[in-house]
Amino acid sequence: MRQPELLIPAGNMEKLRTALLYGADAVYIGVPGLSLRASSAELSLNDLAAGVSEAHGKGVRVYTAINTFARNTDLALVRQTLPALIDAGVDALIVSDPGLIRLVRQIAPSVSLHLSTQANTTNIEAVRFWQDQGVRRIILARELTLKEIGEIAAAAPGMELEIFVHGAMCVSYSGRCYLSAWRNRKSANEGDCTHPCRWEYVLHESTRPDEPLILEEDEQFSYLLSSKDLCLIEHLPDVLATGVSSLKVEGRMKSPYYVAVVTRIYRQALNAFMHEKEKYKCDPQWIEELKKISHRGYTTGFAFAEEKIQETSPQIKNIQTHEPAGIVLICDKAQKRLLIEVRNHLEAGERLEMLLPEGGIVLTDADMTDHEGNRLQQANSGNRIYLHGDIETPAGTMIRKMIS
Ligand code: SF4
Incomplete structure (x- = not known):
């Protein structure tokens, strides 16, 4: 088995350095205006060049997200920014918009393309389609089971596959959601999600309009639309048996403390597995450590069951010790x-x-x-x-x- 990659979010220089220190094999970052995260999770173009140089000095790869679905008015910024990304030496661009894929192919034909999870790749024919377009890696939709992921990996051995193993889940299909743009004029597609799915709402049933069902929110959030966070640390052998090349941690908006804890624990687990696969056992300490960072309770998400969103609950709340x-x-x-x-x-x-x-x-x-x-x-x-x-x-x- 090839050593799988541990891919960590690096929203700014401090988080990037934290990821390098605690054992990331690769990091992913955004650049202003072109990624699916707000500006606090992006590096300036100057920082990007310095960050890539530091990462490469430690043998760590850097992927840059330009995974917005661009409007016509965004295209000029993409054309203007792409040469700087290539000059900075990024190892791959993460894209989801076919128009941007076309543009990248024209401007920088040799750069590696990773297809974002936003592109919702859920089957082998879709993987082959993107392979024909020159995509090197696909970040599969979060909604797939490990069984489906394994089938895709077996049928497309030439394609690198990446999946999420840890972090927040969004209750919309691969993050496609208009709630924030509609309620708050801040679009999730532009990286500006204000998480209105976790606010308080009142439901009125048409036959009983005077008996509203209040979807309560405590000091953290409401629960009906708020999923528990993904955590697959206990199932690493099953995850790796699928044949994926890269294990991704969600959270470019999260803190350096989150980056340190998650990177450290998944690094230890991966090293332990690669060292002695047959004797590998999930160390309960790893789970305890992951419970010390902010989370909403953990779930295996869709890994073992289709269509399985697990809401968090008032009993679980946002836990952080x-x-x-x-x-x-x-x-x-x-x-x-x-x-x-x-x-x-x-x-x-x-x-x-x-x-x-x-x-x-x-x-x-x-x-x-x-x-x-x-x-x-x-x-x-x-x-x-x-x-x-x-x-x-x-x-x-x-x-x-x-x-x-
Ligand atoms: S509002 Fe909630 S469901 Fe919609 S994109 Fe944001 S986190 Fe996802």
């Missing part, structure tokens, strides 16, 4: 201290957990000082402080704490 505390900027071995940037309010003596990229989790309640060595009783988000202790870990290491 830990939050980021800081990120290591410099490890000063000589003085046995770490310069960190604080990401949430910290109190002296609070128990912190360092997620070592290649190792376990180090617990510390180390002293905090400012740059002049004065002890601190507390620190706030954005502060740069020293944590004292003989801990050796690279810049970019994520530090977290329990949510009190």
Whole structure:
């Protein structure tokens, strides 16, 4: 079996570096105006060139999403932006619009094309069609079962296949939804989804108009249209048996903490599987770790059953046991201290957990000082402080704490 690729979202430079540090094989990013995520999840063209260079320096591939369904007025921007993407050295473009595929073929015929999940590829004939168009990889529709994915992989050995293994699910078919554009003038197709599916609604049955059914929302969201999040970590052998080449994590809008935890755990699981397939077992610790990031309960989605959306519920809610505390900027071995940037309010003596990229989790309640060595009783988000202790870990290491 070929080593499958672990593909991680990298919405900005910090997330890209976090993905590199914690073991991504490849990252996917957006560029302004052309991807399906809002601007907070996009890199400027200047950052893109630097990010590609850093990633390639570590042997990591970079795919750039231009997976919007373009209007006529978008085409000029695509024509203008494409040469810069190619110059930056991206390894592939993620596209969904046939018009953009045609444009890319004209402007940059040699660049690899990955067909976005937005294109809803659900069967082998569709795969062959895209193969004829020169597409190198297809990100299959999320609605397929593992059985269907395996059948497609067996019938199209020349096509690279990518599937989602972790992250938020959208209750619309492959994300095609007009709700946000209609309710909020912010289009999901342009990467601007405001998640109105999770708001509060009232249903009136025509025969009982005075008995409205209220779709309640708590401080997080309503539940009827809000799916649990996908998590296939427990089923990695079944996933890999399908023959797919790339395992994708959803979440370009998510935090660097999410990127660190998910990358670290899926990296460990993939390494364990590739090391000793026969003896592989899902480590319960991996699941516990994935429960420490924000999620809405986990589901296997459509992996084992067609048409299976699992709504989250008030009992499950948006669960998150830990939050980021800081990120290591410099490890000063000589003085046995770490310069960190604080990401949430910290109190002296609070128990912190360092997620070592290649190792376990180090617990510390180390002293905090400012740059002049004065002890601190507390620190706030954005502060740069020293944590004292003989801990050796690279810049970019994520530090977290329990949510009190
Ligand atoms: S509003 Fe909800 S269902 Fe529609 S695209 Fe956004 S997340 Fe998906």
